[in-house]
Amino acid sequence: MLDVVIIGAGPAGLSAAIACRESNLDVLVIDEFPKPGGRLLGQLHQEPTGEWWNGIKETEALLNKANALNTKIKCGVSCHHIEKTDDGYIIHTNTALIKTKKLLIATGAAETAAPIPGWTLPGVMSIGAAQVMTNVHRVQVGKRGIVVGVNVLSAAIARELQIAGIDLHSMALPVKNTVTKDHAHPGKVMDGLVRIAHLAPSAFLRFGSKFAQSAKVREMAVKLYPSGGVKMWGMPIHIRKAITKINGTNQVESVTMSNVTPEGDIIPGTEEIIKVDFVCIAGGLYPLSELASVAGCPFRHIEELGGHVPVHNERMETPLEGLYVAGNITGIESAKVARAQGIVAGYTIAGDVAKAESAMQDVKAIREAASIQFHPQIKAGRAKIHRAFQEYV
Amino acid sequence: MEKTIICRCEEVSLEDIENTAKKHNCSAREVKLRTRAGMGYCGGRTCRPAVDAVLADVTGEKAGHQVPLKVQPPVRPVTLSVLGGTHHDN
């Protein structure tokens, strides 16, 4: 029986493994992707300081540390069930049953869909799919595309596609339906955009900071939004245009775009057809918590954290003895926060209280300093889930 | 207006889900059983939040603390040889 199994070799899982190995625990990290790194692998952006955040380099740094400590990492291992036993957990995978005393689930996040007509055609993919294809596999997803869904994540990845030399027509909203409604509402999207304005150069920066102040001014900005869009890195961002349909027979050939009212309703007679050969759908992220669920962990639905998250405390313990969580499964935040949470989890598992306490302070400091907040009320969300844990003590 | 597919695995449309939820005024779970939305290969990983959103809109079923569409093992498709323990390659 192993001391610790860690599911997910992303920033949280790898840093937790390193912390566990420092205390010489018998650790196994498993991941279903062929390479370790998780979503960190695809990340590439310029920090406000001008420095590049290169996910491949960051992953290498973690792997070097892990390898120096002889950490066992197995890729291509897919977990489909977890059973709690009297003295630990049995993990059911495609290759074997794995028995462990303690289990850390660090499975990250999945993408929320923004379904629109035609989105099953080849050439339509989630924005994260395009990121992995571009930066990890180094394959072009198409020649000219459009991004459907305007948010923190899609703006960052759109920029990555541009850097790789892929032509993007623009970013626009999905057509409004009962599923996409928040992503299709110009006012709500504007609120989100203002939060990332500081990442963009000149024009948009001024645009954003001018409108960031009050809800009234933002409302005006939505009403008067330029029909040519506002350019970020030379690419138009449209919040008063929506993609109503993706067209094509065997693959994407074009999209239909229409102007929308400030509430996101289609203005009839404004349709235009835009020739593209790929479409990226961006509906945001939600914590991928299914394994914590089958293991029997209680949950809370916390909007600020991105959806249903397993109940846990600041030390990354869940109410189930020997079950821990870290990274985006606990709420949608940056890879830096995930990595710091992994360190907390690792020290907690190893029973090193002093180091865990200190690592908890690091998580807070990194959250404070973050240039991108996926949700503005993240700290309130964190407080809610930590309070929920108290009900189980 | 062309159909908007919500569940890609089983090709269940938004219209199907909305109509089923309206007609039976039912829970997310019942919609899943009636339409098969969320019962395909991906286990609802892609459409689960979307089905929840439709239900919140149509019947007012709020996302409670428990995950609305219960998650059940196996959370990924497995072959019978894996379940039977005779599968050793890859």
Place this chain on the structure above:
Amino acid sequence: MTTNRILNHPVLGPVENKTPVTFTFDGQTFEGFEGDTIASALLANGIRQLRVHEETGAPRAIYCNIGHCFECRVTVNKHETVRACMTTIQPDMVVESGKMEPAPFNTSPEEWPRTYAEFESKKEGDSNA
């Protein structure tokens, strides 16, 4: 063959010294790089469509590219339901696209049979395959 490769990248640098790997997809031979997934190797060769929907025959390709959605499922060396986005290519691997399967009935969910007797009677009047 590597027309869709991003061989040079201003930040990530060049792709070089890659070992070629040959495999087949629906009987046709393709070359990818060692470490490629089936999905990335095929896309590098301009192939997007990986299967058709079992019932409707609608063409499908990768959607999430990270193992969650199972839209890229293919048959690899006779093993079914293998995710093209999660499986690295191996020399002489035989990959086959997903095909249509016979559908006993194809109507709205409301008309689906609830009992075996209903199923039998509906099958009679609806012989699409």
